[in-house]
Amino acid sequence: MTHRHPIPLPAIVRPDHRGRTHPDPRADPPTQAFDPANARTVRIPVVVPDTVRIATVHNGGRIAAAEGSGPPGPDTxxxxxxxxxxxxxxxxxxxxxxxxxxxxxxxxxxxxxxxxxxxxxxxxxxxxxxxxxxxxxxxxxxxxxxxxxxxxxxxxxxxxxxxxxxxxxxxxxxxxxxxxxxxxxxxxxxxxxxxxxxxxxxxxxxxxxxxxxxxxxxxxxxxxxxxxxxxxxxxxxxxxxxxxxxxxxxxxxxxxxxxxxxxxxxxxxxxxxxxxxxxxxxxxxxxxDIIGFLAPTAVSQAAISLLYNQIPVLVNVRFGPEVGIVFFIAWQAVMVIDLAAVYFMDSMSVSVGREPHRINELAAAARRRLMIIFLPALALGAALARPLLMIFGAEYAAAENVLRLLLLGLAFRLVVAHELGVRQAIGWGIGFARLQLTSSVLVLLVAIVVPVTGGGVSALMPVAIGYVAAQVISAAAVLLFPARRRADLEVRSP
Incomplete structure (x- = not known):
């Protein structure tokens, strides 16, 4: 196995299992790209019902004013x-x-x-x-x-x-x-x-x-x-x-x-x-304009491609094809849930676009719903790990504990997925790309440095444990420095 987004600055995108990314077709390009050398004012499109407003955001992420840009065209x-x-x-x-x-x-x-x-x-x-x-x-x-x-x-x-x-x-x-x-x-x-x-x-x-x-x-x-x-x-x-x-x-x-x-x-x-x-x-x-849009979003896309595809390649090369394909099947099962969690957070962009002054409240509600929906799904997946892998054969079912550990790591990854959704919703494109890249690199390092010991599927256990550790580190960093604290959004009526 192997590909939207209403108001990021620039638009944030993610590939699905085939490497393709799905944008929100309603998204408008930012009217002014972020300039790190002169980070005084940034203008981002904020979507609200029946109109599109351009919000002026100063240093620190404060929305100072908004000006109407007229009704949008036909919605396809x-x-x-x-x-x-x-x-x-x-x-x-x-x-x-x-x-x-x-x-x-x-x-x-x-x-x-x-x-x-x-x-x-x-x-x-x-x-x-x-x-x-x-x-x-x-x-x-x-x-x-x-x-x-x-x-x-x-x-x-x-x-x-x-x-x-x-x-x-x-x-x-x-x-x-x-x-x-x-x-x-x-x-x-x-x-x-x-x-x-x-x-x-x-x-x-x-x-x-x-x-x-x-x-x-x-x-x-x-x-x-x-x-x-x-x-x-x-x-x-x-x-x-x-x-x-x-x-x-x-x-x-x-x-x-x-x-x-x-x-x-x-x-x-x-x-x-x-x-x-x-x-x-x-x-x-x-x-x-093209470079301003592509530069940060290409980084985030490359980070996700590395996470979804480079990890199983590394495991295959280092541990051999018999072990590599078993890991690949378990990894794909985890990445499907990961992708679903990331897509779940997309709706927060719309909510924040309508009511940006409620960012903290909306972020807390999104986190609560994310955990209520996905944590039981992860627990169910862990309980059914063996019968699910048996669909492919007994050799694959031997990785049941590896799959359970990966699902445990994904529970911590949900914290990162939530933070990515928040950064997307407030239009922090560079922050989104940085977090996605950092979390992907941590997992890549695990796949590179974990020693190849023993034989068979048991050799994958250190990789799975390393994945859990990488997600714990990423989640801890996110909890210490949440995007909404940095944004400190304040909205005044236009």
């Missing part, structure tokens, strides 16, 4: 958001089914080797996106005559970047190229296949955002649904019937990705040219 956010959500659900379901099938028809080592390649190219694609997917959703609808140019330049930036990072990554981790090359395939072929996977995946991600931006949101659900069907069919044919093992799994991903981006690029090109031809003005954002 419901259809856009629903289409992206359906698309994400399709991808999640397909990911779960594909790994379940692989676990049932292949040896554990083969599944582990395939997982290493898939997690790696998803990591590279997620990082290389630079959050341009969300940026294009914000800029393309109003780009006018610059639509085609904006789309073309964005793709020409991401594709070579992801390919280059992928090649370097494969050279540092030669197993990636060896697996991608297939049985007795040359190393150069493996580099080519892995590079294509990285380049293709970043385009595959961004095409969904472009379809929404170009007015075809439900095409995302259809393309992802068809992609899932084809990929699962190829997995059964290549991995089961032809018994290609790990190479069959890799091909079941890479082949449809290449075909889909080729066809999708033609479709996107036609749609963007039509939008360009209809327009009478060119309203593409300037370079400074």
């Amino acid at each position: 956010g419901l259809h856009d958001g629903l289409a992206l959500s359906v698309s994400s659900l399709i991808g999640s379901a397909a990911g779960f089914i594909s790994w379940l099938i692989a676990a049932r028809i292949m040896p554990t080592a083969d599944v582990g080797n395939a997982q290493l390649v898939v997690s790696a190219f998803m990591l590279v694609g997620g990082v290389s996106q630079l959050n341009l997917g969300v940026g294009l959703m914000r800029w393309v609808p109003n780009a006018g005559q610059g639509t085609s140019r904006l789309v073309r330049r964005s793709l020409l930036l991401m594709m070579p970047l992801s390919g280059a990072i992928g090649l370097v990554y494969a050279l540092i981790t030669p197993r990636l190229a060896a697996i991608a090359a297939g049985p007795d395939g040359p190393f150069a072929l493996g580099l080519l296949v892995f590079g294509l996977a990285c380049t293709g995946w970043v385009v595959f991600i961004v095409h969904d955002f472009l379809l929404v931006a170009l007015g075809k949101p439900w095409w995302t659900a259809w393309r992802n649904g068809l992609f899932a069907v084809v990929r699962l069919g190829l997995l059964l044919a290549l991995g089961g019937v032809l018994t290609l093992g790990e190479f069959g799994v890799v091909l079941s991903w890479v082949a449809p990705i290449v075909v889909w981006i080729a066809l999708g690029t033609v479709v996107i090109g036609v749609l963007s040219r039509r939008a360009t031809a209809r327009a009478t003005t060119d309203r593409t954002p300037c370079r400074a």
Whole structure:
């Protein structure tokens, strides 16, 4: 397995299991980017019923005044958001089914080797996106005559970047190229296949955002649904019937990705040219605005990609494919809950946008609801750890205690998820990125420095304990320095 947000400064986004990030389509770009060298005044969009007001925020986060900017345009956010959500659900379901099938028809080592390649190219694609997917959703609808140019330049930036990072990554981790090359395939072929996977995946991600931006949101659900069907069919044919093992799994991903981006690029090109031809003005954002939006949000997106994908890659490389795939299954179960908790906190942005003077009260209420909903779910998951993992097989069920420890760590991670929601709600984009990056780096350090001792799944216990420790440290830091204390928001009627 492997991708919104009303009022962050800049907008805060998160990838789902496939590396894609979901913005709130109703979000407006900030009218003035944060300048660390002259941190005197920042203007952020505050969403309230039936209007959009621009709040002037001075040092310390105090809202001094708000000025009306007129009513918003037609709200297409419901259809856009629903289409992206359906698309994400399709991808999640397909990911779960594909790994379940692989676990049932292949040896554990083969599944582990395939997982290493898939997690790696998803990591590279997620990082290389630079959050341009969300940026294009914000800029393309109003780009006018610059639509085609904006789309073309964005793709020409991401594709070579992801390919280059992928090649370097494969050279540092030669197993990636060896697996991608297939049985007795040359190393150069493996580099080519892995590079294509990285380049293709970043385009595959961004095409969904472009379809929404170009007015075809439900095409995302259809393309992802068809992609899932084809990929699962190829997995059964290549991995089961032809018994290609790990190479069959890799091909079941890479082949449809290449075909889909080729066809999708033609479709996107036609749609963007039509939008360009209809327009009478060119309203593409300037370079400074683009960099001002992408810089902090790309950091937060990269941090989440590292957390979701780099951790299982490190475990796989250090502990071996048999142990790595068992950890991967447990890790994905935890990350699904993590992502749900983060999404749960998104609603706080809307509440604070309507009543910013109630930030402390709203934050406390959100924390209470978050704990009431998710702590029992974590306890239930811990109780059912063994039967849940038995779905994949007895080898995976051996990691029941590892899963329980990861769920315990996630209980402390809820404190971090709550703080991320608060920082997003008050528009503290840099603070959001810093917290997300710090918490991800702590877990990365655990995966890097924990010694490889013993054999089998028991070797994963120190990793799980380290994850718990990292979350305890992050939660303690958050409780000592909460964002709402720093913000100290005071609102006066406009």
